[in-house]
Amino acid sequence: MMIEKILVLGSNGQIGTELVTALRKTYSEDNVIACDIRRPDYDIKNSGPFEFVNVLEKETLNTIFQKYKPTQVYLLAALLSATGEQNPKLAWDLNMNGLLNILELAITYKTAKVYWPSSIAVFGPNSPKDQTPQFCVMDPNTVYGISKLAGERWCEYYHQKYGLDVRSIRYPGLISWKAAPGGGTTDYAIHIFHDALKKGSYASFLNAATELPMMYMDDAIRGTIELMDAEAGKISIRSSYNFAGVSFTPEILAAEIRKHIPDFKLTYTANDPRQHIADGWPRSIDDSYAASDWNWKPEFDLAKLTTDMLKNLKK
Ligand code: VAH
DSSP states (O other), rough: OOOOOOEEETTHHHHHHHHHHHHHHHHOOGGEEESSSSSHHHHHHHTTOOOEEEEEEEHHHHHHHHHHOOOOEEEEEOOHHHHOOOHHHHIIIIIIHHHHHHHHHHHTTTSSSOOOEEEEEGOEEEEOOOBBBEEEOOOOOSSSHHHHHHHHHHHHHHHHHHOOOOOOOOOOOOSSSSSSSSSSEEEEEEEHHHHHHHTEEEEEESOOOOOEEEEEHHHHHHHHHHHHOOGGGGOOOOOOOOOEEEOOOOHHHHHHHHTTTTTTEEEEOOHHHHOOOOOOOOBBBBHHHHHHHHHHOOOOHHHHHHHHHHHHOOO
16 A cells, blocks of 8 residues: 655645645645645644745755655645736746646656646636636636646646646635635635624625635535545546536625624725736636536535634634
8 A cells, every 4th residue: 555645835825724634634644744935834833744845946846855755746836816916927937837846846756646726717708707618718817817727738738748647626716714815816705704703894805796606615625635536537637627616796695694694784895906807707617527527516505605604713
């Protein structure tokens, strides 16, 4: 039985924090190495190995691959959509060269499986807006989206040319309470819960009619692990899988919150640059390939997501 050694790069991020915890439950703490450029947060540091890693430093990466000979690598380090627009060169460099470094090392060290997240940000203004299909026009207009689209092409290339078992999911906006979100356009759907509890009101930077595909983090983590555990032969998409949870607007989310906090007030700020980003994204996603290839099915609808967020943030 092969001992799994798993590297999670970008372990302190919104996804990484929860993915490390989930993987350590299955593969035990010592076999899941959390890696990031920032100091580990309390949970991760105290429950297993941590390494300071900058995915743009090839020598450090090579030392880490040499030291652990990882059987699986999750590359989560990236700049998200809003931050990326403030820092285009760094966003391209980190998102693109970080991925290329990992793909190359995975071949050199014969890593069995690589995971790399893409996003609905790969779709653009001319992509179909409703039930966006797996294959369609993709004209992303953010550096983040451009880097994710290019990254998907590289993942498929490394699979076809070198046989690398690299797998990927186009995440919708992810909602979670454990780790702070980092510079995303969909993060209004996280901040709204914090403010609803703290202030009873929230000023949304996206307008009332902005419908976006979203997902509760529990579903995203479970789906990611289900994809990575699926038989290689079942994986028909080697760019990145469309992946859907629940779509809603700020108005619809506010109405759901009011079922718990009746006087919750939602207002709107105008001219936020994130509105332009959101306007280029789909309203809903068709994830039938994930459903048929590896039986993907979300468990959190808006009611369940809202109840769980408020319950945990109240603690
Ligand atoms: C962002 N949360 O807003 C990320 C995600 C689909 C959105 O990629 O940039």
